[in-house]
Amino acid sequence: MLxxxxxxxxxxxxxxxxxxxxxxxxxxVEEGETVGIVGxxxxxxxxxxxxxxxxxxxxxxxxxxxxxxxEKISGYSKRKLEKIRGNQVSMIFQDPLTSLxxxxxxxxxxxxxxLLHTKMTKxxxxxxxxxxxxxxxxxxxxxxxxxxxxxxxxxxxxxxMIAIAMACEPQLLICDEPTTALDVTVQAQILELMNxxxxxxxxxxxxxxxxxxxxxxxxxxVIVMYAxxxxxxxxxxxxxxxxxxxxxxxxxxxxxxxxxxxxxxxSIPGTVPAPxxxxxxxxxxxxxxxxxxxxxxxxxxMIGIKENxxxxxxxxxxxxEKDGSIGSHKLEAALH
Amino acid sequence: MRMDALKFVGKRLLLMIPILIGISILTFAISNTIPGDxxxxxxxxxxxxEGLEALREDMGLNDPLYVQYGRYMGGIFQGDLGQxxxxxxxxxxxxxxxxPATFELTLFAMVITVLIGIPLGIISASKKDKIADQxxxxxxxxxxxxxxxxxxxxxxxxxxxxxxxFPGSGRLDSGMSPPTYITGMYTVDALLTGNWPxxxxxxxxxxxxxxxxxxxxxGMITRMTRSSMLEVLKSDYIRTAHAKGAPENRVxxxxxxxxxxxxxxxxxxxxxxxxxxxxxxxxxxxxxxxxGRYAVNAITYLDFPxxxxxxxxxxxxxxxxxxxxxxxxxxxDPRLKHN
Numbered sequence: 243m244l245x246x247x248x249x250x251x252x253x254x255x256x257x258x259x260x261x262x263x264x265x266x267x268x269x270x271v272e273e274g275e276t277v278g279i280v281g282x283x284x285x286x287x288x289x290x291x292x293x294x295x296x297x298x299x300x301x302x303x304x305x306x307x308x309x310x311x312x313e314k315i316s317g318y319s320k321r322k323l324e325k326i327r328g329n330q331v332s333m334i335f336q337d338p339l340t341s342l343x344x345x346x347x348x349x350x351x352x353x354x355x356x357l358l359h360t361k362m363t364k365x366x367x368x369x370x371x372x373x374x375x376x377x378x379x380x381x382x383x384x385x386x387x388x389x390x391x392x393x394x395x396x397x398x399x400x401x402x403m404i405a406i407a408m409a410c411e412p413q414l415l416i417c418d419e420p421t422t423a424l425d426v427t428v429q430a431q432i433l434e435l436m437n438x439x440x441x442x443x444x445x446x447x448x449x450x451x452x453x454x455x456x457x458x459x460x461x462x463x464v465i466v467m468y469a470x471x472x473x474x475x476x477x478x479x480x481x482x483x484x485x486x487x488x489x490x491x492x493x494x495x496x497x498x499x500x501x502x503x504x505x506x507x508x509s510i511p512g513t514v515p516a517p518x519x520x521x522x523x524x525x526x527x528x529x530x531x532x533x534x535x536x537x538x539x540x541x542x543x544m545i546g547i548k549e550n551x552x553x554x555x556x557x558x559x560x561x562x563e564k565d566g567s568i569g570s571h572k573l574e575a576a577l578h
Numbered sequence: 579m580r581m582d583a584l585k586f587v588g589k590r591l592l593l594m595i596p597i598l599i600g601i602s603i604l605t606f607a608i609s610n611t612i613p614g615d616x617x618x619x620x621x622x623x624x625x626x627x628e629g630l631e632a633l634r635e636d637m638g639l640n641d642p643l644y645v646q647y648g649r650y651m652g653g654i655f656q657g658d659l660g661q662x663x664x665x666x667x668x669x670x671x672x673x674x675x676x677x678p679a680t681f682e683l684t685l686f687a688m689v690i691t692v693l694i695g696i697p698l699g700i701i702s703a704s705k706k707d708k709i710a711d712q713x714x715x716x717x718x719x720x721x722x723x724x725x726x727x728x729x730x731x732x733x734x735x736x737x738x739x740x741x742x743x744f745p746g747s748g749r750l751d752s753g754m755s756p757p758t759y760i761t762g763m764y765t766v767d768a769l770l771t772g773n774w775p776x777x778x779x780x781x782x783x784x785x786x787x788x789x790x791x792x793x794x795x796x797g798m799i800t801r802m803t804r805s806s807m808l809e810v811l812k813s814d815y816i817r818t819a820h821a822k823g824a825p826e827n828r829v830x831x832x833x834x835x836x837x838x839x840x841x842x843x844x845x846x847x848x849x850x851x852x853x854x855x856x857x858x859x860x861x862x863x864x865x866x867x868x869x870g871r872y873a874v875n876a877i878t879y880l881d882f883p884x885x886x887x888x889x890x891x892x893x894x895x896x897x898x899x900x901x902x903x904x905x906x907x908x909x910x911d912p913r914l915k916h917n
Contacts, residue, residue, distance in 0.1 A: 297820050321825070328822035335821075340814035344913060345836050355822045390912040406822065 243312075244446040245271040245294075245414055250306035250316075252286075252293050254517075260303060261517040263289050265470045267306070271414065276440060276447040278461035278478070280454065280493065284514045286470040287450045288336075291418045294448075295327050296320075311413065329359040332407035336419040338399035342391040348375075348402050349387035355409040374405040379435060397428035404435065415439075416448045421456060433459045454497050458482065463550075466490045469514050469525040472544070476551035486553040488530045524556065532557055582915060583908045590901050597897060598890065602654075605889045606647050609882045615639075616663055616880045650886070659890075660883030664875060669887035672872060677891065678762025679749060680861070680868035684853045685763075686784045687791035691849060695796045696842065699803020703838075704830055706808060714800060721797030726856050730790040730863035737786060744785050747865040751779045787864040791856055795849035802845045807838040840910060847903035851896040
């Protein structure tokens, strides 16, 4: 197993007190696998990504374990973690313009990872940078190397970010909304590039997005997050065909489909609750049309619907929904 | 890119002309509305009304103001700034004589400002809200809040009178002759001619007035560097640098500093002007024979040509320094080259 995240919780200090942003997140990523993390804005997707490499604001409280290639990196010192960052685990961010240093040339920025993590000579590094520019589909690499981010288009900049991330051939790539800030046509090109890279390497990828289309395009498995918790997890096909959690169903309903002329697109009423005033039971209950009494008092545990398909919802119980009646675990919880 | 920079500088130099004309009109008008009669000051209390009238006529003081101004400006274009009524010498000669001392002092203060202010600001930003930050904050505030003449007196009291480690007045030890005249700045001239004893004395004499003059600008630059660095450290590309695995110091000096220092450079231009103005007080406290003291004397004796000369010179310097600052951006920020 490449990455094993175990009960990861994150609290951030806001207005003088700590509030929980992530609540006991657990998931795994295998080698060569692309895992999508989806959810609305503010549900903790990006914070999950940043927590893995501890790229967090200073006053952040992190609990739980992050194991990378069998090593417990959540216990690593800052210096030890710096050796992994950009080397074995790379990241790509949402806005490629602000994510690149405006005063450094493209070449210098790609080269930096090599400078930090390899013993390559200057000549070798230059060769590798040119190769990387080529790999991410950028023409006239020789000129590009001396240009600055503001001279490039959004798509080119994101390709540069990918080149930076790929420089040291990482085992894990974390992409935080890599296509959100781009034009639709450019989005498609970047996703194509991601798929190409995926095929060529045995890299594990975490793809954070709010766009179900992106998930369908590149992911093998999906994790659906809501208000700092994982609510459903399963293979892409399974989730698209057989979504269980009402939140996942809502997300899928809100995608416009070709050929269907609906009067109105599906939307989920309400917004994600703020971490400061988190509810006791299921966090989605207030926006859920199936909400029952138990939903408002006890948080539903993660249960297996099928092999690999899990959800946290009182509507279902262990081992598929064959049995429609209230399952024993629901009763048990209700009795508390 | 070169052409762009040249065009930019050319445009700014042309813009200087209306600014300078404006300043000259303003200074001329102000110095001529101050009550007081230069002719009476020159001739003293025993002057006869006839004598006064003759001198006024001779000095052109009876002409309408715009005629006087036109005559003055006509002279400027021939390099003639008029005759100082106090020193009885051409103002241009006086300016050449006194300005090197002021440049030397101001430049020295600016060097101290950069060498102390920027590092303090960086430390303050990287250790935000920790003890180092608090201590720097206090020093910066004291520097900004303390009046220069007061700080100058305190420093004199402590380091000159009590401890005797630094000299307290003038540019060189008494009896020492200045180095061969090249720039007029003793430290530079001594360095160029390899005159070490004079160099050492000149530097020692610069320390106290230099610190006094720099106190305010150090405070300003420290605070500016801090806030600018804090802003930069929050940006996405700093997160990218961390994500690449760059260690803290590399992020701070390799990525943040160059971005963070840009607003600081603009402020440095302003600080230079501030220091030039501040030299008037500091030079009086430390008996520094520069433009500041010359200006104070000129004002006391209603020596209008001298006041005008000093004002115009400082205005030109201030504009030039800010032009240099703006040009520096071309070399620091690649985004300007292409727009």
